[in-house]
Amino acid sequence: MYKYDEIDQAIVNERVSQYRDQTRRYLAGELSDEEFRPLRLQNGLYIQRHAPMLRIAVPYGTLSSAQLRKLGEISKRYDRGYGHFSTRQNLQLNWPKLEDVPDILAELATVEMHAIQTSGNCIRNITTDQFAGVAPDEIIDPRAVAEIMRQWSTFHPEFALLPRKFKIAVSGTKQDRAIVQAHDIGLEFYYDEQNKMAIKVWVGGGLGRTPILGSVIREHLEWQHVLTYCEAIIRVYNLHGRRDNAYKARIKILVKALGIDEFREQVEAEWAHLKDNPNTITEAELSRVATYFTEMPYESLPAHDAGFDNAIASNPAFAAWVKRSVHAHKKSGYRAVTLSLKPHGKAPGDATSEQMIAVADLADAYSFGELRVSHEQNLILTDVKLSDVYALWETARANELATPNIGLLTDIICCPGGDFCSLANAKSIPIAEAIQMQFDNLDYLHDIGELELNISGCMNACGHHHVGHIGILGVDKDGSEWYQVTIGGKQGNDASIGAVIGPSFAAEEMPGVVQKLIDVYIAERTPEERFIDTVRRIGIPPFKAHVYGKAVEKADAHV
Amino acid sequence: MSNLILDHNIVEDTWQLVTPPTVEEAVVRKQAGKVVLFKLTGEASYSDEQITATEIPQTGKVLIPLTVWIARKQALSARLANGEIGIWLATHEVLETLVENQPDLNVFPLIAIHVERFADGRIFSIGNLLRTRYGFKNTLRAFGDVLRDQLFFLKRCGFNSYLIRADRSAEEALASLQDFSEPYQGAVDNNQPVWRRVHREHV
Ligand code: HEM
Ligand code: SF4
Numbered sequence: 001m002y003k004y005d006e007i008d009q010a011i012v013n014e015r016v017s018q019y020r021d022q023t024r025r026y027l028a029g030e031l032s033d034e035e036f037r038p039l040r041l042q043n044g045l046y047i048q049r050h051a052p053m054l055r056i057a058v059p060y061g062t063l064s065s066a067q068l069r070k071l072g073e074i075s076k077r078y079d080r081g082y083g084h085f086s087t088r089q090n091l092q093l094n095w096p097k098l099e100d101v102p103d104i105l106a107e108l109a110t111v112e113m114h115a116i117q118t119s120g121n122c123i124r125n126i127t128t129d130q131f132a133g134v135a136p137d138e139i140i141d142p143r144a145v146a147e148i149m150r151q152w153s154t155f156h157p158e159f160a161l162l163p164r165k166f167k168i169a170v171s172g173t174k175q176d177r178a179i180v181q182a183h184d185i186g187l188e189f190y191y192d193e194q195n196k197m198a199i200k201v202w203v204g205g206g207l208g209r210t211p212i213l214g215s216v217i218r219e220h221l222e223w224q225h226v227l228t229y230c231e232a233i234i235r236v237y238n239l240h241g242r243r244d245n246a247y248k249a250r251i252k253i254l255v256k257a258l259g260i261d262e263f264r265e266q267v268e269a270e271w272a273h274l275k276d277n278p279n280t281i282t283e284a285e286l287s288r289v290a291t292y293f294t295e296m297p298y299e300s301l302p303a304h305d306a307g308f309d310n311a312i313a314s315n316p317a318f319a320a321w322v323k324r325s326v327h328a329h330k331k332s333g334y335r336a337v338t339l340s341l342k343p344h345g346k347a348p349g350d351a352t353s354e355q356m357i358a359v360a361d362l363a364d365a366y367s368f369g370e371l372r373v374s375h376e377q378n379l380i381l382t383d384v385k386l387s388d389v390y391a392l393w394e395t396a397r398a399n400e401l402a403t404p405n406i407g408l409l410t411d412i413i414c415c416p417g418g419d420f421c422s423l424a425n426a427k428s429i430p431i432a433e434a435i436q437m438q439f440d441n442l443d444y445l446h447d448i449g450e451l452e453l454n455i456s457g458c459m460n461a462c463g464h465h466h467v468g469h470i471g472i473l474g475v476d477k478d479g480s481e482w483y484q485v486t487i488g489g490k491q492g493n494d495a496s497i498g499a500v501i502g503p504s505f506a507a508e509e510m511p512g513v514v515q516k517l518i519d520v521y522i523a524e525r526t527p528e529e530r531f532i533d534t535v536r537r538i539g540i541p542p543f544k545a546h547v548y549g550k551a552v553e554k555a556d557a558h559v
Numbered sequence: 560m561s562n563l564i565l566d567h568n569i570v571e572d573t574w575q576l577v578t579p580p581t582v583e584e585a586v587v588r589k590q591a592g593k594v595v596l597f598k599l600t601g602e603a604s605y606s607d608e609q610i611t612a613t614e615i616p617q618t619g620k621v622l623i624p625l626t627v628w629i630a631r632k633q634a635l636s637a638r639l640a641n642g643e644i645g646i647w648l649a650t651h652e653v654l655e656t657l658v659e660n661q662p663d664l665n666v667f668p669l670i671a672i673h674v675e676r677f678a679d680g681r682i683f684s685i686g687n688l689l690r691t692r693y694g695f696k697n698t699l700r701a702f703g704d705v706l707r708d709q710l711f712f713l714k715r716c717g718f719n720s721y722l723i724r725a726d727r728s729a730e731e732a733l734a735s736l737q738d739f740s741e742p743y744q745g746a747v748d749n750n751q752p753v754w755r756r757v758h759r760e761h762v
Pocket of ligand 2: 415416417418421422423424425456457458459460461462463
């Protein structure tokens with residue numbers, strides 16, 4: 001992975017000093033709340049319901065074991081012994097003290113980490129596929145360009161105060177796992193006819209209260225122009241995006257208002273001035289950065305391992321876990337392994353300090369000291385030898401990291417919701433926990449098969465509910481908490497936004513509602529169909545009919 | 560004590576700021592119960608009455624609103640030739656309007672951009688365009704809600720003068736011009752990104 005040289009290190013060190021001084025001025029009353037707000041936000045510090053929340057950047061979801069160990073230590077020392085991995089591959093601490101944040105940043109800087117631009121109206125952490133570099137369906141490893149873009153966007157002077165937040169995702173695989181279409185800019189890497197690396201550029205996607213999938217602004221962009229092209233897009237947005245209404249300020253609204261063709265014309269006109277300027281990436285720079293992402297020192301291994309095969313044959317619990325958590329790898333004899341942060345009945349995405357340290361140890365023992373955070377809020381060891389998988393499982397299990405539910409109904413994506421977030425309409429974590437307990441029977445869970453269930457506590461959609469096969473959204477009705485259900489959302493190349501099935505439900509009804517959706521699926525599915533396929537084939541009405549049954553009229557009362 | 564920074568020094572302001580008379584009943588715009596804080600790009604700044612009623616001092620260097628200057632530039636041409644006319648515009652005004660009326664911007668010794676709210680990042684793109692697209696070489700000043708934490712960004716976007724908000728110390732703000740020693744990206748002050756500026760060894 002990328003390692004800091006003295007230039008990178010100087011920037012994070014200078015940032016610590018700068019932020020320390022900003023905090024000092026705020027505490028001394030020299031900065032008003034309103035003035036401090038964008039400063040702390042650009043450093044990932046929110047004021048939540050009970051305490052501040054600090055969001056730490058995990059660039060494109062990649063962590064070293066030393067970094068994760070440090071996060072474990074920090075969450076123990078400055079927080080309450082746990083952290084929350086988010087859908088944007090970052091880590092959030094829920095209880096730090098505002099006056100401790102400069103010290104936390106100083107600690108982070110010692111392991112080449114920071115909280116720069118993890119919030120605020122600027123270019124945020126760039127996200128990608130959690131299997132970048134090891135996925136068999138990968139065409140281009142996007143990490144080197146992602147790192148170049150991380151550097152370019154860090155303290156970008158022109159884009160420090162945009163109309164609204166700006167999220168970029170990169171992906172270089174056949175199967176999109178980075179939801180490029182749900183980002184302000186999505187960059188899809190491929191080889192063109194000349195066998196040169198090129199980029200398909202999506203713009204104007206986003207979830208939130210107006211979910212919109214992105215449009216293609218350019219089918220073919222030569223990779224070296226990616227910074228100047230993004231500059232052109234973001235400059236048009238900076239000058240013409242709406243600032244009069246925070247809910248209409250994302251780039252997607254501008255793209256919709258102008259239409260993609262007019263927006264493209266404006267961007268291309270702007271780009272004509274920027275193309276080939278010094279921010280054009282050189283071959284030398286790409287290869288300098290790419291050397292940090294060269295292959296791990298893999299051993300050459302046979303495709304099979306007898307010990308692994310025997311363990312599968314003799315140990316059903318291990319076999320069930322392998323089926324869900326162990327993923328194909330481009331190298332023979334290696335696997336990527338997902339550690340579940342979704343044990344049933346716990347807040348999805350949370351990891352204790354001890355778990356973080358245990359995972360860091362596992363990464364050192366079995367995966368070249370590196371790991372990934374997925375946007376599904378799990379941790380991934382990318383380079384595990386088949387012969388090590390069993391030992392890894394035993395340790396993971398002892399640390400409650402081996403719930404065999406990856407990709408299944410209880411692998412819920414869930415935002416912090418009403419328990420923490422001051423914008424929430426409703427709690428989301430207790431709903432996730434109740435659904436997990438409803439589907440606690442593992443055989444049944446496996447029989448239901450692949451299913452993505454996403455929960456957000458309000459229409460800001462931090463839990464990606466729009467793209468969940470089942471999406472749950474907390475809504476407020478006359479001051480009480482209700483839940484609206486959508487089905488048919490999907491991430492990936494054939495992404496779609498889910499449709500609302502009808503009037504919303506009370507919290508205690510939710511496990512039963514999900515159960516009814518599953519009942520319809522089980523009754524209607526063909527042998528090879530996943531839940532989402534059945535929904536796409538038979539449509540919403542059968543689900544709606546079963547969920548509401550005779551109760552429709554009663555339920556309508558609280559629309 | 561002056562609050563004006565020019566390059567890296569605090570200097571006296573020799574320009575007189577000209578502002579149109581305010582209208583009596585300013586309408587407070589609201590959306591969903593919240594006061595709308597930012598003007599939309601392209602929105603008109605002043606009415607014709609305000610523009611005609613604007614008083615411009617007869618002598619000395621004057622910093623005039625863009626729309627007033629466009630309406631009254633004939634009358635000001637001698638003073639322009641004398642180097643007495645600077646132009647200011649707000650972040651919601653568009654540069655095309657300026658350039659259509661005066662293709663060579665270097666007739667102005669000073670262009671100033673007024674930022675009503677510090678969170679309005681349009682000022683950065685405006686500075687960048689003035690320098691890189693329209694070739695403006697003279698003093699480029701930011702004034703209004705200008706606070707030290709934007710200075711580094713403003714500098715990188717081509718500004719070289721900052722009128723720090725009256726209740727803050729310009730002396731202290733000077734330090735922020737040096738917040739970062741080796742920024743990553745090429746910008747206006749130095750168009751070379753770090754990889755073209757310094758040799759970076761693999762670590
Ligand atoms: C508790 C503090 C949080 C606050 C105050 C907050 C606030 C917001 C707001 C206001 C939006 C809507 C933005 C818009 O559409 O303009 C949003 C979107 C989003 N947030 Fe959060 N959020 C919080 C936590 C999180 C967490 C924990 C995650 C990850 C689990 C997250 C990930 C996202 C994502 C993925 C979106 C998606 C929508 C998009 O960008 O289009 N946020 N957040
Ligand atoms: S979706 Fe709403 S409730 Fe959940 S974290 Fe985001 S803003 Fe808070």
